[in-house]
Every structure is written in structure tokens, then in C-alpha cells.
Amino acid sequence: MTPPQDHKKEPVQLLNHGSIAVIFIDNPPVNALSHAVRQGIVSCLKAAETDNNVDAIVVSCSGRTFIAGADISEFGQPALEPHLPDVLAQLDECSKPIIAALFGTVLGGGFEVALSCHYRVALTNTNLGLPEVTLGLIPGAGGTQLLPRLAGVEIALQMITSGKAETAKKLFEHGVIDLLVEQGPINPGETLLQQAIVFAQNIAKKGEKIRRVSEISIHNNEHHSELFDQWRKKLAKKARGQNAPQCCINSIENAVLLPFNEGKKREREFFITCRDSSQSVAMRHAFFAERRAAKLPAAYDKTQNVTLLPIKQVAIVGAGTMGGGIAMCFANAGLSVILLEMSEDNLTRGLLAIRKRFEQALNRGLIDHVQLEQRMSLIVGTCNYEDLSEVDLVVEAAFETMAVKRQIFATLDQVCKLEAILASNTSYLDINEIAQSTARSHKVLGMHFFAPANIMKLLEVVCADDTDEQTLKTVMALGKKLGKISVAVGVCYGFVGNRMYSCYGREANMLLLEGASPDHIDTAMKNWGMAMGPLAVTDMSGIDIAYKARQENPALKQDPLYFRAADLMVEAGRLGQKTGAGFYRYDSDARTPQVDERVLAVFSNEAKILGVVQRGDITEKEIQNRLVFALINEGARILAEGIATKASDIDAIWLNGYGFPRHLGGPMCYADEIGIDTVVEGIKLYQQQGNGLYWHTAQLLEQLIVSGEKLSQQ
Numbered sequence: 001m002t003p004p005q006d007h008k009k010e011p012v013q014l015l016n017h018g019s020i021a022v023i024f025i026d027n028p029p030v031n032a033l034s035h036a037v038r039q040g041i042v043s044c045l046k047a048a049e050t051d052n053n054v055d056a057i058v059v060s061c062s063g064r065t066f067i068a069g070a071d072i073s074e075f076g077q078p079a080l081e082p083h084l085p086d087v088l089a090q091l092d093e094c095s096k097p098i099i100a101a102l103f104g105t106v107l108g109g110g111f112e113v114a115l116s117c118h119y120r121v122a123l124t125n126t127n128l129g130l131p132e133v134t135l136g137l138i139p140g141a142g143g144t145q146l147l148p149r150l151a152g153v154e155i156a157l158q159m160i161t162s163g164k165a166e167t168a169k170k171l172f173e174h175g176v177i178d179l180l181v182e183q184g185p186i187n188p189g190e191t192l193l194q195q196a197i198v199f200a201q202n203i204a205k206k207g208e209k210i211r212r213v214s215e216i217s218i219h220n221n222e223h224h225s226e227l228f229d230q231w232r233k234k235l236a237k238k239a240r241g242q243n244a245p246q247c248c249i250n251s252i253e254n255a256v257l258l259p260f261n262e263g264k265k266r267e268r269e270f271f272i273t274c275r276d277s278s279q280s281v282a283m284r285h286a287f288f289a290e291r292r293a294a295k296l297p298a299a300y301d302k303t304q305n306v307t308l309l310p311i312k313q314v315a316i317v318g319a320g321t322m323g324g325g326i327a328m329c330f331a332n333a334g335l336s337v338i339l340l341e342m343s344e345d346n347l348t349r350g351l352l353a354i355r356k357r358f359e360q361a362l363n364r365g366l367i368d369h370v371q372l373e374q375r376m377s378l379i380v381g382t383c384n385y386e387d388l389s390e391v392d393l394v395v396e397a398a399f400e401t402m403a404v405k406r407q408i409f410a411t412l413d414q415v416c417k418l419e420a421i422l423a424s425n426t427s428y429l430d431i432n433e434i435a436q437s438t439a440r441s442h443k444v445l446g447m448h449f450f451a452p453a454n455i456m457k458l459l460e461v462v463c464a465d466d467t468d469e470q471t472l473k474t475v476m477a478l479g480k481k482l483g484k485i486s487v488a489v490g491v492c493y494g495f496v497g498n499r500m501y502s503c504y505g506r507e508a509n510m511l512l513l514e515g516a517s518p519d520h521i522d523t524a525m526k527n528w529g530m531a532m533g534p535l536a537v538t539d540m541s542g543i544d545i546a547y548k549a550r551q552e553n554p555a556l557k558q559d560p561l562y563f564r565a566a567d568l569m570v571e572a573g574r575l576g577q578k579t580g581a582g583f584y585r586y587d588s589d590a591r592t593p594q595v596d597e598r599v600l601a602v603f604s605n606e607a608k609i610l611g612v613v614q615r616g617d618i619t620e621k622e623i624q625n626r627l628v629f630a631l632i633n634e635g636a637r638i639l640a641e642g643i644a645t646k647a648s649d650i651d652a653i654w655l656n657g658y659g660f661p662r663h664l665g666g667p668m669c670y671a672d673e674i675g676i677d678t679v680v681e682g683i684k685l686y687q688q689q690g691n692g693l694y695w696h697t698a699q700l701l702e703q704l705i706v707s708g709e710k711l712s713q714q
């Protein structure tokens with residue numbers, strides 16, 4: 001919405017349109033409810049309410065969206081009056097009708113503002129939601145009391161516990177929106193404001209009793225205690241270890257059981273407990289870490305206003321699982337893709353596999369038939385490199401061997417236009433070396449997608465020595481377009497994520513030789529909060545993949561214990577799920593791991609040969625600490641080397657690529673939470689216990705203990 005002519009720097013203004021007053025909020029970028037905005041709303045509301053010429057009030061916003069929530073950056077600071085619930089109580093209680101004019105993303109406190117108004121007018125493409133639970137919070141300004149009153153308990157449970165937004169169209173059907181407005185052809189915001197003013201004039205003319213959501217009573221038959229218990233059970237499983245979802249359910253139940261003001265009071269208590277919890281601190285850290293990742297460090301950001309290269313057509317080399325997933329990513333974002341394979345057979349197989357995966361999305365209701373066909377039509381196959389001459393970007397997703405990659409890049413360099421960016425999806429290999437096989441090393445970088453590439457949010461953008469700023473910035477912006485969290489990282493074996501993962505995996509492998517079972521290790525890590533245990537993950541992705549990658553590592557450890565357990569599995573042909581056996585066996589259901597006693601015998605036998613003493617006293621805590629401290633220690637090294645330029649980038653990588661529990665904020669944030677001295681003590685203990693080859697405290701950790709600074713702030 002365009003700011004009006006008399007727009008000044010105040011974040012909230014009162015504008016008059018005849019007998020309708022407009023409370024106009026202008027607090028870029030997303031009109032968050034900062035202290036100044038809350039103050040502005042209160043004073044404008046007071047002025048409008050006491051002005052005899054005003055019959056009704058419209059709440060409207062400037063910019064790209066109606067209010068997208070409370071100002072999250074204020075949560076760690078002392079709360080200043082007026083508090084949001086008090087502001088919203090004033091809207092609710094106002095003696096003149098208030099109409100919210102909604103567009104963009106109406107989220108959290110923004111949705112609560114809308115629910116506290118008496119009527120809601122929205123553009124059809126508006127999204128509305130209460131995402132507080134994703135920040136370890138519950139809606140704290142009436143959301144859990146107002147939404148069930150207006151939309152019913154079921155919708156409130158769904159929306160508030162998932163944090164997912166719904167469209168205005170859907171919420172119109174549930175009585176949340178009173179009028180839907182089609183987006184105007186020229187200035188959608190203006191159209192909306194005009195319609196909201198007309199709506200307000202009509203309401204004022206009718207002079208009916210004001211409809212306050214707080215006064216709607218919820219029918220008692222909507223309260224089945226079993227319904228709430230079912231949700232508690234479901235969420236205890238789905239959001240394992242998280243407190244906020246349970247608080248959301250309890251608070252929604254209060255909406256049914258208690259008068260509005262009492263329910264709201266309890267909601268506030270829940271909110272404050274959640275806000276001050278370490279889980280919410282971690283999840284807010286995660287929110288900002290993901291956004292900070294887009295901001296490049298000074299070394300990568302020397303030139304202002306770099307013109308980004310237009311990326312309209314891309315090519316993918318390799319139609320395997322990874323290449324297919326990457327092709328889907330681009331097609332999902334509306335870009336046309338040429339998929340290159342070496343043989344017609346492989347190409348046909350690859351295209352069929354892509355169709356199958358789109359069909360799975362169709363069956364899950366994520367896309368419709370038209371979208372499926374549209375996306376498939378964007379992907380064309382070829383076996384001819386010459387067809388890549390006009391593409392703007394190539395992503396190579398072929399075999400993970402340097403010789404193959406070098407040859408592919410040399411060919412691409414010959415056939416592709418000079419401006420084309422050449423990217424490798426390698427998970428480990430040296431991008432600098434790959435770049436040297438071209439005459440355009442400034443246009444070469446890594447785009448490391450995570451499997452399944454069409455679903456996983458993470459994209460490591462690997463900046464090689466020669467990669468220029470235009471190339472890097474173009475790919476970072478492209479990542480955003482693909483819906484990815486893009487994190488710029490430097491070159492080293494495994495980059496950030498896999499280099500750290502190899503330390504985590506190393507400890508899991510050591511523990512197998514020392515007598516812990518795969519199930520013991522995986523259960524410990526799941527209990528700690530990881531989405532999956534490390535050995536079940538390896539079985540799923542194929543134990544041979546990391547095995548081959550280790551063979552390609554020029555600095556592979558010569559230690560006979562290093563990943564010995566995994567190597568034994570590969571040598572025995574147990575490659576994981578795909579061969580029906582790996583660290584586990586897979587019987588009738590090819591995906592459910594079953595404990596296999598035989599592997600324990602293999603490990604204990606090998607332990608004897610290698611002189612490793614097997615212990616029966618390995619605890620869950622030891623497993624968790626060894627795996628997680630190994631991660632933290634390597635993360636600190638990566639940071640000191642500048643491979644990651646911010647600790648929060650490491651957290652963003654682990655949260656979005658490796659199933660690290662969001663309520664623990666990422667490995668760097670978690671280290672701060674438990675104390676860096678605790679981590680260092682653990683590292684020293686494991687060093688004394690005989691694992692001196694790997695357990696050396698990263699210098700940065702020692703320095704931070706001395707300076708008292710936080711790791712996650714580095």
C-alpha cells in the first residue's frame with residue numbers, strides 16, 4: 001500500500017476520511033508491533049474514539065503487509081508499556097466499530113490485532129496465522145482465546161499448534177473474515193483501503209451493536225476433554241521435548257472452560273513462561289540465524305548494487321536422485337530446466353522418477369494435476385551437451401569423483417555461454433580444483449543441496465577462491481527464490497555441514513567398536529532431540545556414499561579405527577536400506593530398522609583385533625555428549641578458519657540440513673546454553689580417556705572461556 005501524501009516519519013498516524021478515521025501503521029519492513037507502534041496505536045485510538053466527527057475506525061498498514069507480529073527482537077529486553085494485550089483490550093472495548101484492512105502476511109500479534117478489531121476485510125491472497133509456536137511461544141495477546149471463539153476449537157487447535165498460516169479465503173468460510181476483496185489491477189493496497197472505508201461507512205450507518213469477538217461464547221458441546229487429550233498426545237510425539245505446543249493446547253482449552261478475561265490472563269502467564277524459557281530463546285535465535293545467513297560478510301560484500309545475473313533457464317547434469325530433486329526445485333520455482341544424462345535409458349529413468357515424486361506430492365495434496373503437468377513441462381531431457389549452450393546456470397550433480405567432475409566442467413566451459421554460472425552439487429570435493437578445469441573460475445562455485453533436494457531447506461553456497469561477487473550474490477538470491485535457507489561457506493573437505501557431521505559420525509563409529517549397539521546410539525540421540533539417529537540416517541542414505549567420499553579425501557585419517565564400523569558394513573555388502581541390511585536389517589517393511597544381533601558380533605570381533613576394550617557401561621549421556629561436543633568443537637574450528645563467517649550460519653546449517661532440534665537452536669547456540677566450560681571439560685575428559693587423536697579443544701573455545709563471550713554471537 002502506498003503511504004499517503006501527508007506521510008511523516010511517525011510509525012503510526014491517524015488519517016481522516018470523512019467520518020472514518022484510519023489508524024495507519026508504517027513500520028518497515030513488516031510493520032512489527034514495536035514499542036513505538038504500540039504507543040502510536042493507543043494514542044491514535046484515543047484520538048479517534050474521542051473525536052465526535054468519527055463514526056468508525058479502520059486499522060491499515062503501509063508497505064508489503066499488514067502487521068506480521070510482535071517485534072521479536074524486543075523479547076529479550078525489558079518489556080515496555082503499553083503491553084500488547086492492553087493495547088488489544090482497548091481495541092476490543094472501543095465504543096466505535098473498528099475494521100481491520102488485511103493484506104500480505106497477517107501473523108502472530110498482527111492476527112491478534114485483527115481478531116481484536118470488530119470486523120475484518122481482507123485481500124483474497126492474504127495469509128493469516130499464529131506462528132508463535134515456531135518461536136517456542138504461545139500467542140500472548142489473546143490469540144488462543146479469540147480464534148476458537150470465532151473459528152471454532154478445531155481450527156484454532158490446528159492453526160495454533162502448527163503455526164501454519166491459512167488463506168483469507170479459507171478463513172472467510174470459517175467466519176474469521178467478513179469481506180473478501182479481489183486484488184485491484186494497479187494498486188492493491190489502495191483498493192483494499194477504499195473497500196475497508198466503504199465497509200466501515202456501512203457499518204456506521206447501520207448503527208448495529210458492535211460485534212466483539214471476546215463476547216462470543218463457545219458452545220460447551222465443543223469441549224470434549226478427549227479431543228484435547230488426543231491433541232496433547234499427538235503433539236507430545238510430533239513436537240517431542242517442546243513445551244510451547246502443550247501450553248497452546250492448555251490455553252485453547254481454557255478458552256472453552258473459563259470466561260474471556262480469565263482465559264486471557266492465564267494465556268499471558270503461559271506466554272511469559274514460554275518467552276523466558278531456553279527453548280524460546282533458542283528458537284528466536286534460529287529465526288534470526290536463518291535471516292542473518294542471507295547477509296554476506298564484508299569479504300564477500302565489497303561492492304554495493306551489484307547487478308544480479310538473470311537466471312531463467314538452468315541445466316542439471318545428472319538425472320539421479322540428487323539431480324532429479326534439484327530439477328524439481330527449479331521447476332517448483334517456475335524456472336525451465338534441461339536435464340542432461342549420458343544415455344537415453346538413464347534419462348528416461350530419471351524423468352520417470354521425477355514424475356513419480358511429483359505424483360507423491362499430488363497424492364499428499366501438496367500440488368494439483370495442473371501444477372504437476374506444468375512442472376513436468378518445465379523439465380526437458382537431453383543427452384547432448386550442445387543443448388546447454390544458452391542456459392544461465394548449470395548445476396552438476398554427477399558422481400562424486402574429482403576426475404569425473406573436472407571433465408564435466410571442462411566440457412561445460414566449452415559449450416556454455418560466457419556469462420553462464422557453473423555450479424557443482426558436490427558434498428565434499430574441492431571446488432577450487434573443479435574451477436581450475438575451466439577458463440571461468442570466477443563463475444564457478446558450489447551449490448550443495450541436501451537430499452531430498454526438493455524438500456530440504458538448506459543450500460550451502462560454496463564460495464571458491466576465484467568466485468566473483470556477482471556470481472555469489474546471484475546464487476544467494478536464487479536460493480531465496482527456490483525457498484531455501486542459503487548459507488555462504490568457504491572451501492574445505494565437506495564444507496561446514498558434512499565436515500562437522502564427519503566428527504559426529506566418527507564418534508558414533510567409535511562407540512560401536514567400544515560396545516554400544518546401533519540402537520543404543522540412535523535412541524540416545526533421538527532422546528536428546530535429533531530427528532533421527534546417526535546410524536539409521538546412514539542406512540537411509542547408503543553407507544557406501546560416505547565410504548566413497550572418504551576415499552576421495554586427500555587427508556583421510558590413517559587411523560585404523562576411523563569409521564571402521566561403517567567400512568566393515570560396506571565390506572560385508574551391507575550398504576543400508578537399499579540392500580536390506582546395514583547397521584540394521586530391513587525385513588518386510590524396507591524402511592523400518594530392526595536390531596540385528598549379527599552386526600554386534602562383527603563389531604566385537606573387530607574390537608578384539610584392533611585392541612579396543614568393549615565396555616558395558618556406556619550411558620546415553622556419554623553418547624550424547626561425545627557426539628554433540630565433537631560437533632561443537634569442529635564448528636568452533638570452522639569458525640576460526642573462516643569457512644563459516646558467523647556462528648549463526650553454522651546453526652542455520654544444522655537446523656535446516658541435519659534435523660538438529662530447533663528448540664536447542666543449533667550446535668553453537670546449544671554450547672552457550674550448557675556453557676562452553678562444560679563442553680571443554682568434556683573434551684578434556686575424552687582426551688584423557690584415550691581418544692587423544694581427535695579430542696583437542698578448539699582454540700576459539702578456550703579463548704571464549706577467558707573472554708566470557710558467547711559462541712553463538714561470533
Ligand code: 3HC
Pocket residue numbers: 029030032068069070071072073084105107108109110112131132135137138139140141143288291292
Ligand atoms: N519482529 C522483528 N523483525 C521481524 C519480524 C518480527 N515479527 N518479522 C520479520 N522481521 C524482520 C526480519 O528479521 C527481516 O529483517 P532483516 O531484513 O533485517 O533481516 C525482515 O523483517 C524481513 O523478514 P524476512 O526476510 O523473513 O522477509 P520475508 O518477506 O521472507 O517474510 C514474514 C516476511 C513472512 C513476515 C517473515 O518475516 C516472518 O515469518 N516473520 C515472523 C512472523 C512471526 O513469527 N510473527 C509472530 C511474532 S511473535 C508474536 O507476535 C507474539 C504475540 O503473540 C504476542
